[in-house]
Each structure stands twice: as C-alpha cells, then as structure tokens.
Amino acid sequence: MASETAGSRDLTPGPAGVFLYFSDLLDRAIVDCDGHSIGKLADLSIRLGEPYPFIQQVFIRPTGQSEILLIASGNHVRSWTADPIVLSARLSELRPGRRQDETQILLKEALLDKQVVDVSGAKVERVNDLSLIVLPEGKMVLAHIDVGTRGLVRRLGWEKAIDATVRTIDPKSRYLKSEQLIGWKYVVPTVADPAGLRLALSQKSIMRLHPADLAEILEDLPAASRQPLFEALEVSTAARVLSEVEDPRIQEELLTEQSDPEKAADVLETMAPDAAADVLSELPSEDAEKLLARMQPEDARTVSSLMGHQEDTAGSLMTTEVITFPGTITVAEAFRRLREVAGNVEFLYQFYVVDEKRRLAGSVNMRRLFLGKDTDRLADVMAPWTISVHPEDSPSEVAEVIEKYNLAAVPVVDQDRVLLGMITVDDILTEVFPLAWKKKLQL
C-alpha cells in the first residue's frame, strides 16, 4: 500500500543476543539473590521513544497476592533466561508500586493483545507476542512485535502440534519460516498517555507516512484509540490527515472531541479553506459555530462563505486560495511575488490575471511563466481565453470542462466574471471517482 513512503520492513535483529518471547516470560517464577521465591512475573516496562528500549522495571506478583505488585529495576535481573528468573537484589530491597511516569509503558498492559500502528506497513495490527533480546552483558531490550499466525498458534500452545502437521503435509511450507515480526522502531502503541504517545511519535518514522495513509490508519483504529493518536500529531500533519479522512462521522468526532478546542481551530486554519468548509458543514451547526468563533476572523470568514454553497455544486468544491496578478506586472515580478506566497498555498501551478475589479482576464501557468522573458508583461504571456465555471454548476459539468480543456484547475466566476475561486483537478477527481466500492460497509 504505502511501502514506498514508509520504507521497507526491517527484520534484521539489531543487537546480537538471545531471543525470548514475552509470552514465555509472563508468569515465570522469580527468585531473589538468596534463592527465596518472590512471585511471578506480571509485567515489564520500557521507556518510550527509543528504538531498542531496555527493560526498565520488572513487575512481580507476590505469591498469593493479586492486588499489590512489587517492582524490581531491570538492572537487578541476574539471569533472564533462567527458569526461575534470578534477581541480583534481595526480596527486602523490592518496593511495591506502579509505573513510574508517562514516558514508560507496560508491555502486557499496553501492547500484548492490543492494537498498534505498524508504520512500516501503514497498517493497524494486533500484537500476538513481543520478542525480546538478552544482550551479552545481561540486559534485555524489546526488539520486535509479533503479528503473525505462528505467534497466535504459539500463544494457544499448539506450536509443536501444528508445526508437525504442516511439516508432514508440506516440509517446505512457507508457514514454518514465516515469522511476522515488526521492528519496535516502526511500532506506535495506541494505549498510552497523550504525553507518552507524543514521545513515541517523535522517534518513529510515522512522519514518513503519507497523510492519506495516516487517515486510513485512523479510520481502521477503534474509536477509543483515534483521538489520542490524532491529538499527538502536529497541527500541520493533523490538518492534512483530517482532510484525507473519508468518513464524515470520524472527521466530526476527531474535531469535536479534541481536548484543546484551540488546537482544533488551529487545525482548521491550516487546512485548505475548501477542505475546512467541507468538514465544518458536516458538523452540527452549534459545534461548527463554536469552532469558527475560535478561528482567526479572516480564515473564519473565508471558510464560512464557502460553507454557504449548496452541496454538490462547483461552489462547494472550490477553494478561495487562488493566486491572482494584475496584467501589468512583469514575469520577473510575478516570480518574486510567487516566492513570497508559496509557503502558504497548496496548489502552485495555475494563476489568474484579473483586472482592478477582480474580473478574470486570462490565465498563466508555470510553463508560460518559465517560457516568458523576465521583462515580458503578464498580459502578453497569459493565455487569453478565460475558460471558467459558475458556482452553481454540477461536479460532472466541472469535470467535463477540466477534461475537455486539459486543465489542472478551472476558475470559478460569477455572472460579472468576477473570480470567486478555483477547483483543482484532484478535488474534482475525488468527487466524480466512483467511490461506492471503497465505502466501508459499516456494521
């Protein structure tokens, strides 16, 4: 799906050492340095934001207790591979307690059997097991999560039986070698405090994911996990992701359930005005009003004017983010002005020449600008035809115009030919592309 953007899956074990499965360690007996039995291993914690995180704390359930957990530091384990696990500390040195802070997560509580985001495959996966590596000096790190069928079978305790069966049927079966491990550095947990999640995201290659892939991941996650992940994204990423989310119900939920309404408004400001208007017009009018009130007055005005257009018309599809020039300036001047605004504009291929009343006079694209001489006036290099559509035209009419004249964007004008905005080819494509087959069949 997004293998190009996310990079290939990394299966090489980083550090060399002994592999262990977390499911094998769980409930294993633990003894202290004097050989006294302490209890059983209940959980392990790691610090977020490290590619190969060391085990920080060992949570031990004392024999006969179910409520209180004893904590030992990860450094106090003499031998991870032994059964029972041997600590280098005394029982009396252990203290009861909970997880230290939000920069740590517990493997069982937050990862095992839970859903996580696999950044390398741009997918939501369920964790069947975790693979740990004991380094030569005795410390243990978390290396991979296991999302494969073999992991599932191992947890069920049928590994030997199934392996033997498969081997008799087909000794070369792919199943016998197919460990589906994902390097921890590509994994983002979905159960974590917002602060912890932000820390996790900062180290992961999640920023290499295309916003469209991120949007699909959000849609695949259970509702409860969407919000924290969305909130952990930076405003600019969040804005692009939000406009890529297809289900209007999820868009609404992501916006209205933002813990910080100020950030929701920031996200809307950062979005292209047409996309922001689309999202807001799906909201209950009360919620939309509240968000508009928090936006910069200017952005809010643009967006709410776009919201006034009837659904499924050119007006509702257009963006007001259009670059216009007077016909009197030179090509060199046009380039200078373009450089100034380039950072704030999404679509930078098509510009329009307007008169002092903002009436459409002609169009200029990058190609025409590059071919012109620095001293040429725009009125001389522009295409003199002014193909345009009206706000009340239907999407299919707009698509026909764009197709017929091979345009990257078409301007929208009113009866007096005053330029209102433009519709880009990608916006019209999403509109007329037969999406029916893609629509999720919601239960």
Place this chain on the structure above:
Amino acid sequence: MEEEVATLRRGREERRRLRWRNVLLFLAVIGPGIITANVDNDAGGITTYSLAGAQYGTKLLWTLLPITLALIVVQEMSARMGAVTGKGLADLIRENYGVKLTFYLMITLLVANYGNTVSEFAGVAASLQLFGVSKFISVPLAAVGIWALVVRGTYRGVERIFLAACVFYFVYPISAFLARPVWPQVLRDAVIPTRFEFNSGYIGMLIALVGTTIAPWMQFYLQSSVVEKGIRKDRYWISRWDVIVGCVVTDVVAFFIIVACAATLFTHGVTIRDAADAARSLEPLAGRYASSLFAFGLLNASLFSAAILPLSTVYYVCEAFGWEAGVDKKWGEAKAFYGIYTAMLTLGAAVVLLPKFPLIQTMFVSQIANGIALPPVLIFMLLLVNKKSLMGDQVNSRFFNAVAWGTTAVVVGLTLLLIANGFGLEIGRRVAGSG
C-alpha cells in the same frame, strides 16, 4: 449525594433546553437497536415462536416478560460498553482476557453462528417452497445474491428495503385478534407462570426461546453498531431508548406469533412439520393467501439475517485476531475475512441442499445452540461491564447485575437439566435394552 442530585437536575434542565436538538439527535443516533431487534426475529425466531404456540398453546407466554427484561438489560449493557469504551466486544474480550479464552469463545460462536446461517438458508428454502420453487434453485441463488450484495458494498441501500418489509410482522397481531383466542386465558398465561415440565422437549423449548431472543451474536453486532455510529457517552441516553424500543418490539412480535399459532394450530391439534403448517396461523387474516403472506415474511426475515449474521460474525472474529477486515479491502489484503465469510455462506447453503434435510427442525435446533452458547458471552460481558478501569462510573448497577447474572444462571441450569434429561433417557434406554 447532594452533588449527584444537583448534577442530575442540571442534566435534566439541559435536556429540556435542548429539546428540538434532541429530536434531530434521536434520528441520528437511532437505528442500531431497531435493526438488531428486527434481525433478531429471523427464520429461527419465527419458527421457534410458531412451534412454542403450536405445541404448548399459550402456556409459555409467561416466559416473555422475564425474557424481555433480560433482553433489555443485556442489550443495554452492550450499547453502553460500545458508547463508553469505543470498542467492539470481541476487541474488549481479547484485550482483557488474552488470546486463549478469546480463541475458544470465537470457535464456539463460529459454530453457533454457522448453525444460524444454515437456519437462515433453511428459511429461504422453506419459504420459497411454498411458492413451488425448488430449494436447489432458491438456496444457491440466495447465497450468491447475498454474497455479491455484501462483498460489492451495495448492501447499505438494500438494508432499508429489508427493514421496510419488516412491517410484515404486523400481520401476526391482526391474525391473532381475528382468530378470537380466549383473551382472559391469554392474559393470565402471559403473567402467571404455568407448571414446569421435566422433559427434554419442554426444557429444549425454553432454552430455544431464550436463545432466539437473546442471541449471542446480537451483543457483538449491537456493540459494534453503536461504536460505528459514533455514539458516545453524552449521546448515550438516546441510544438507550433505541435499545428499549427495539427489545419491546421484538417481544411484542414474539407474543403475537405465539398467540396466533396457539389460537389456530394448537386448538386444532396441528403439529408444525413444515412451513405450510406454520403458515396456517395467518389464515384468519389472509385466508387462502396465508401461505403466500407467510412465505413472504419468512423469506424477508431469512434474507435480512443471512446478510447481516455471517458478515458480523466474520467481522468480530477478525477483530479479535487482528486480521484485516472490511469489504473495502482487497482479497489479497483480507484473505481471512473473505475466506471465512465465503465459507460460512457456501457451507451454510450446501448443507440445506442435502436430500431430505429437515428444515423446520434445523431452524429450531440452531436456536437451542444459541441458548447454550449464551452464558459464556454473558459472563464475559458482565466481567467487562463491571471493570472500573474500562467503564469508570458507568459500571453496572446492582439491579442490572442481578438480572444478567440471573439470566446466565437460569440458562446454565436449563442446559444442565437438558443434558441430564438426555443422559437420563439414554441410560433409561440402555437399561431397557439390556433388561
């Protein structure tokens, strides 16, 4: 305490202020409960209620009141868990109880729901046989049609047609009235329990009545629907009404099916051997058109459930194991999803095509299987809904716990009785054989 009262009062005031908005909200939130209720009255449901009326007259009507109460409580728990946690039931079970328990529960449900799927196709076969269509034509056509409808994503539009066709159930109350049952008797039997009978027929019927009304798969389906609809804590109180209305509708329909069958079939000593017999319960209303009317209703119910039930089963199995699911995924991406779904439909349809396949019995027995599979699901639901870490202050009240645990205990008790009875018969037969 005072604070609570104040919060309540404030909540109530806010609700009044938002009255008009509420109407709109209600329309946005309503649906999952009503749809679940109508799918609940599927081929197995119609058959079980018809058999109950034909074999026992109005004697089993009293069970409907406690069953309705239990249904409301259980469904409300599902909807509340969906709204508070934002996760499906299979999801919650896997995350809280690990892979092993989830696996065996899913296997149980796959088997029970496979039985249900078979019963839906039996319903298709039985109903179209009344129109003279051979099952060798109707069942494969239905299977292929439903498969295509769902996999190509066009199901959503058709759902409204199914739902609209559910007005069919109104024919039962009318037919029941026209059949002139002895109303004082009917009402008495509806409230006062009749004598318990210790035989496997009676106990099996009780389990089937519970199992068909409070079906295990419904809890998964309802919870997922609530999550998918984006219903959250603040709008949850509307969803609660959706659920209650749906449950009451289900059981009012059940009530009148039983009364209609009691007044027409039981009084004339007719036993139901095939769909034509069951259709005679509509004769007071429809006369010689009764069998066409019944066939139409049964066909709609069967198709509606055949479209939803196998699909929802596959969804939550995939949800539990983290396999890609959804008809928006390609075959290569979601092999398990499409594979299990296709297998359920084809195997479900294939079994019905066996020569001399007992249609009515299958529809009934699958509901007993539902009943037997219910307690494990209820136990998981109860454990989850009482977890503070998941539900916060939305954990079950004592009353809800009592009703739900009570239901679990009763069904387990009945199942044990049924097994004991079966063994009893077996032993009796052996003794008789050896002697």
